[in-house]
Amino acid sequence: MNYGIAVRTALPFAEAAVQIREALREQGFGVLTEIDVQATLRGKLGQQMDQYLILGACNPSLAHRALATDISIGLLLPCNVVIRADAGQTVVEALDPQLMVTVTGEPALKPVADEAASRLRAALAVLPATA
Numbered sequence: 001m002n003y004g005i006a007v008r009t010a011l012p013f014a015e016a017a018v019q020i021r022e023a024l025r026e027q028g029f030g031v032l033t034e035i036d037v038q039a040t041l042r043g044k045l046g047q048q049m050d051q052y053l054i055l056g057a058c059n060p061s062l063a064h065r066a067l068a069t070d071i072s073i074g075l076l077l078p079c080n081v082v083i084r085a086d087a088g089q090t091v092v093e094a095l096d097p098q099l100m101v102t103v104t105g106e107p108a109l110k111p112v113a114d115e116a117a118s119r120l121r122a123a124l125a126v127l128p129a130t131a
Helices: 013-026 037-045 060-069 071-076 098-104 107-125
Strands: 004-009 030-036 052-058 079-086 089-095
Touching: 004 107, 013 030, 013 052, 013 079, 013 089, 013 107, 030 037, 037 052, 060 071, 060 107, 071 098, 079 107, 089 107, 098 107
Parallel strands: none
Antiparallel strands: 004 089, 030 052, 052 079, 079 089
């Protein structure tokens, strides 16, 4: 099952993180939460893993529209964006907002999901993709 929108880039992890944050901002998203999974697993479990960062991105206007349609949609918010190291490259992935429509079965959420997906795709398109 494909539930994400992704781009693979040769940019170093830190640079990709800076660029995607700016691109999200330009698309009207703010980063509400940030989870450094690598640091958390190292600190709490003593486990090692590649760099892995989860950004909880929110576009207030889109969130408001979604919540007005289905108050329980907050369970699926914010839009998570993952930045992770993979085989010498960086992968940036966003959860496909169309899942909101699929999970809830609420067709009135489709326009909100369409706009959110379009904005997330535009943000990811800023990163130079590799093959």
